[in-house]
Amino acid sequence: MAAAEYQTHEHDVLVIGAGGAGLRAAIEASAAGVRVGVVCKSLLGKAHTVMAEGGIAAALANVDDRDSWRVHFADTMRGGQYVNNWRMAQLHAQEAPARVRELEAWGALFDRTPDGRILQRNFGGHAYPRLVHVGDRTGLEMIRTLQDHGVHQGIDVHMECTVIRLLKDGERIAGALAYERERGRFRLFRAGAVILATGGVGRAYRITSNSWEYTGDGHALAYAAGADLIDMEFLQFHPTGMVWPPSVQGILVTEAVRGEGGVLRNKDGRRFMFADIPPLYKNQTADNEDEGWRYTQGDKSARRPPELLTRDHVARCIVRETKEGRGSPHGGVFLDIAWIREKLPRAEAHIKNKLPGMYHQFKQLAGVDITKEPMEVGPTTHYMMGGVRVDAETQMSTVPGLFAAGECAAGLHGANRLGGNSLSDLLVFGQRAGEFAAQFAKQHRAGPVDREEVDAAARAALAPFERRADQDGGGGPFQLQAELQDFMQDLVGIVRREEEMRRALDRIVELKRRAARTTVVGNREYNPGWHTALDLDCLLTVSEAITRAALDRKESRGAHFRDDYPKKDDAAGRVTTVIRKGSGGDMQVAREPLPEPPAELKAIIEELK
Amino acid sequence: MSATATFRIWRGDTAGGRFQDYTTPVAAGMVVLDAVHRIQAEQANDLAVRWNCKAGRCGSCSAEVNGMPKLMCMTRLDELPLERPVTIEPMQAFPIVKDLVTDVSWNFAVKRRIAPFRPRPPDAPDGTWRMAQADVDRVMEFRKCIECFLCQDVCHVLRDHQRHTEFIGPRYFVHAAALEMHPLDVEDRTEALRREHAIGLCNITKCCTKVCPEQITITDNAIIPLKERVADKAYDPIRAILRMLGA
Numbered sequence: 001m002a003a004a005e006y007q008t009h010e011h012d013v014l015v016i017g018a019g020g021a022g023l024r025a026a027i028e029a030s031a032a033g034v035r036v037g038v039v040c041k042s043l044l045g046k047a048h049t050v051m052a053e054g055g056i057a058a059a060l061a062n063v064d065d066r067d068s069w070r071v072h073f074a075d076t077m078r079g080g081q082y083v084n085n086w087r088m089a090q091l092h093a094q095e096a097p098a099r100v101r102e103l104e105a106w107g108a109l110f111d112r113t114p115d116g117r118i119l120q121r122n123f124g125g126h127a128y129p130r131l132v133h134v135g136d137r138t139g140l141e142m143i144r145t146l147q148d149h150g151v152h153q154g155i156d157v158h159m160e161c162t163v164i165r166l167l168k169d170g171e172r173i174a175g176a177l178a179y180e181r182e183r184g185r186f187r188l189f190r191a192g193a194v195i196l197a198t199g200g201v202g203r204a205y206r207i208t209s210n211s212w213e214y215t216g217d218g219h220a221l222a223y224a225a226g227a228d229l230i231d232m233e234f235l236q237f238h239p240t241g242m243v244w245p246p247s248v249q250g251i252l253v254t255e256a257v258r259g260e261g262g263v264l265r266n267k268d269g270r271r272f273m274f275a276d277i278p279p280l281y282k283n284q285t286a287d288n289e290d291e292g293w294r295y296t297q298g299d300k301s302a303r304r305p306p307e308l309l310t311r312d313h314v315a316r317c318i319v320r321e322t323k324e325g326r327g328s329p330h331g332g333v334f335l336d337i338a339w340i341r342e343k344l345p346r347a348e349a350h351i352k353n354k355l356p357g358m359y360h361q362f363k364q365l366a367g368v369d370i371t372k373e374p375m376e377v378g379p380t381t382h383y384m385m386g387g388v389r390v391d392a393e394t395q396m397s398t399v400p401g402l403f404a405a406g407e408c409a410a411g412l413h414g415a416n417r418l419g420g421n422s423l424s425d426l427l428v429f430g431q432r433a434g435e436f437a438a439q440f441a442k443q444h445r446a447g448p449v450d451r452e453e454v455d456a457a458a459r460a461a462l463a464p465f466e467r468r469a470d471q472d473g474g475g476g477p478f479q480l481q482a483e484l485q486d487f488m489q490d491l492v493g494i495v496r497r498e499e500e501m502r503r504a505l506d507r508i509v510e511l512k513r514r515a516a517r518t519t520v521v522g523n524r525e526y527n528p529g530w531h532t533a534l535d536l537d538c539l540l541t542v543s544e545a546i547t548r549a550a551l552d553r554k555e556s557r558g559a560h561f562r563d564d565y566p567k568k569d570d571a572a573g574r575v576t577t578v579i580r581k582g583s584g585g586d587m588q589v590a591r592e593p594l595p596e597p598p599a600e601l602k603a604i605i606e607e608l609k
Numbered sequence: 610m611s612a613t614a615t616f617r618i619w620r621g622d623t624a625g626g627r628f629q630d631y632t633t634p635v636a637a638g639m640v641v642l643d644a645v646h647r648i649q650a651e652q653a654n655d656l657a658v659r660w661n662c663k664a665g666r667c668g669s670c671s672a673e674v675n676g677m678p679k680l681m682c683m684t685r686l687d688e689l690p691l692e693r694p695v696t697i698e699p700m701q702a703f704p705i706v707k708d709l710v711t712d713v714s715w716n717f718a719v720k721r722r723i724a725p726f727r728p729r730p731p732d733a734p735d736g737t738w739r740m741a742q743a744d745v746d747r748v749m750e751f752r753k754c755i756e757c758f759l760c761q762d763v764c765h766v767l768r769d770h771q772r773h774t775e776f777i778g779p780r781y782f783v784h785a786a787a788l789e790m791h792p793l794d795v796e797d798r799t800e801a802l803r804r805e806h807a808i809g810l811c812n813i814t815k816c817c818t819k820v821c822p823e824q825i826t827i828t829d830n831a832i833i834p835l836k837e838r839v840a841d842k843a844y845d846p847i848r849a850i851l852r853m854l855g856a
Contacts, residue, residue: 043669043713043717045667048661050667050755051664105728105736106726109745109791111745112740140752140755144752152725159714211662213661247640247643248663248664364685478651478654526706526708527655528654532654
């Protein structure tokens with residue numbers, strides 16, 4: 001392939017991904033005076049951040065003045081079952097309020113308190129009302145604000161463009177190779193620093209809240225470039241996804257429904273969450289329905305209802321109810337917000353006002369009026385806690401010049417993320433990644449890229465067009481993707497077992513072989529079959545990483561639940577699972593000790609336990 | 610609902626194209642996008658279509674279904690007559706890329722021409738502002754916009770008269786209204802709305818309002834109040850006299 005075939009772009013900082021983290025990083029880097037390019041797989045403003053409904057967690061203490069960064073820090077560590085990176089959890093809690101105020105200065109509008117300040121709402125695992133929100137469309141408000149602010153800053157945006165390989169000059173990052181969807185042509189990006197902000201891995205599973213984009217690109221690109229991944233066994237299944245009709249299975253039902261007083265019931269009408277409250281949360285959880293209701297209505301003396309326990313726990317309780325035959329007709333449980341009319345005058349208007357998106361979504365897609373009837377919900381693959389191992393202060397990975405922020409980075413959330421902590425994560429660490437990537441790029445100009453490596457990557461990407469469909473039916477790209485989703489869902493899902501995960505590894509090996517033989521029809525122009533074939537590589541890499549890390553962690557903690565090791569293990573709680581590429585190209589798993597928090601943070605954790 | 614249905618999908622690119630029929634199984638609760646995905650996976654791997662959230666929140670899967678501008682992810686098959694083929698074609702107001710995908714980049718360029726948010730100085734010493742919920746609620750409707758561009762697709766000024774170089778279209782009047790009525794914003798965009806964005810070309814047929822999947826009352830709540838501001842500033846006779854007198 002001749003070099004002339006690559007359109008080449010030069011930036012100081014290249015940001016891959018245009019969700020909340022990518023845009024916030026781009027804004028910061030651009031403000032530091034370097035040339036910034038953003039590459040995104042979809043159109044600008046369509047990233048999954050728009051789906052975030054609940055809000056941004058930040059200890060502004062506008063609604064409850066007992067809140068502070070210390071409490072937010074302790075909540076985040078408890079939610080993550082203490083395998084979080086303590087320094088990230090501290091920076092996150094300390095800096096989130098400033099990041100929220102900055103958004104307001106850029107034009108974002110949030111719901112208000114009676115005295116005109118930013119209103120905050122309750123959410124699972126947060127001790128006080130902490131989520132800055134606007135109805136149930138906070139993510140849209142955030143992404144639109146960042147998008148509009150960013151484009152007026154002169155950031156170059158390359159829309160509908162997918163990165164397939166990171167390029168290095170020796171040990172240091174030098175750029176990336178991508179293809180643009182419209183014409184299917186390759187583009188070569190040269191940059192002094194690269195920020196990965198590619199989001200999650202949900203498309204490795206059949207039931208997911210994620211869109212087609214979330215194929216673990218950042219995870220897989222970083223891994224291939226030699227960076228460490230950590231915490232890959234911790235994948236969050238959000239307890240409430242839609243379960244019916246089948247075509248909407250997995251679409252998110254916001255936790256804000258429960259924050260506003262919604263309750264979970266089984267088919268017998270019983271609030272089953274009261275039956276199983278983990279010891280770590282016993283002191284903070286209501287033991288009767290009335291107390292739970294008062295909490296959702298702002299009574300500071302009341303403790304939270306068990307529906308607002310952490311997501312990993314609620315998801316497992318729902319699985320238990322359905323497995324034991326107490327589920328709803330379509331295999332979920334009931335989530336009821338309509339019941340609040342017993343408590344509130346004008347409940348119908350209140351629900352529509354607080355949860356307009358949910359009202360609309362159920363009305364239109366399921367024919368259910370949530371102001372009058374309960375919803376049917378069940379767990380859905382939602383969020384990857386694991387990802388690129390980064391330095392807490394700078395967000396730089398183990399590869400010099402390669403940074404990561406948001407969902408594709410790891411450390412902040414430990415074994416389980418609290419709702420609301422991802423939007424604040426995007427802002428806090430997006431900002432940091434942008435700042436330090438710009439600093440790095442000022443010190444290091446883009447190094448040369450190896451043309452042979454680029455040509456080889458481009459040839460490999462075009463190979464599916466060259467192959468002949470083979471006799472034994474390797475399968476088309478969509479079929480292969482569906483098979484992967486099926487077995488990951490069944491074998492490496494919410495409840496895991498050694499023997500099943502071994503089977504998943506065998507299936508991954510087999511699927512890799514078939515993916516290397518898959519063929520695509522048509523030409524290079526806007527060809528989803530081809531794109532899906534290319535995505536398979538990333539999906540297979542992250543699926544293998546999830547499975548190997550999950551096999552290695554022989555305990556149950558947070559989102560990682562092992563049927564064969566159902567208890568927490570103190571020794572396992574002191575290590576991080578690291579995934580990296582071995583010298584022979586094989587995937588290696590290592591255990592490394594977690595950094596110990598300093599004494600003053602340990603004291604905060606103990607005091608607020 | 611019948612066990613299968615036929616979808617007449619436009620296939621082609623800048624060189625031209627035609628409708629092609631695909632028959633595929635359908636089930637209760639399916640939306641048009643589900644059928645398109647199934648056809649893509651089983652019969653036409655290279656069928657080009659944009660989508661993301663599949664829940665009416667991102668505004669990617671805009672197309673014309675049986676001639677009506679719709680989000681494919683929010684159009685249920687049980688709302689359509691399935692005894693005859695369901696036609697699906699790309700938005701007509703934008704240049705074609707391939708199949709159901711159009712080149713909507715013009716929209717992103719238009720937005721850059723609108724003066725950005727400029728807040729008043731902070732109200733409190735800590736750099737924060739105070740706002741009443743009622744003032745926030747007033748612009749919430751405009752901020753719901755998911756940028757699906759269906760309003761741009763049906764606007765006569767764009768679709769029939771192709772005035773893309775001088776007219777910004779309903780989406781950007783909604784955007785301008787959100788900024789103009791933002792409780793903190795102090796920028797004045799009325800002159801630009803009149804001269805550079807040609808708000809006068811809108812003859813309030815309300816087609817945009819009719820197709821908005823977010824039910825934004827585009828014409829009545831965004832465009833007409835902006836037109837009133839423009840008229841008030843530029844055409845008020847008393848102000849005109851004062852201007853002449855140099856006051």
